Amino acid sequence: MVPVLSVYGRPDADYLVRHARTTSGVWLLDGSPAVVVPLNATPEILSDAVWKVAAPEARGIPHPSQQDWTRDGKEPSTALFAQAGVRSGKSFE
DSSP: OOOEEEEEEOSSEEEEEEEEEBTTSOEEEOSOOOEEEETTOOHHHHHHHHHHHHOSOOOOBOOOOHHHHHHHTTHHHHHHHHHHTOSSHHHHO
């Protein structure tokens, strides 16, 4: 499976995260920590960060049940927000 990555640009740094496809085909953050790249990073540093995020073998994850979706579905994002020092998606933007 080909890895799917996202880069979130923030005023302090860029955050590279990895996604995983659930058994039902929905893409979610895979829960691994973001790789944080300084805004003044050289192309080599950025390239190394992309490879670091993409390197682990892509894997599927179980699709959350409807009951777990609201409880656990936000958890990977919450970890990303905490890593960035914010509490919500609105603050993360």
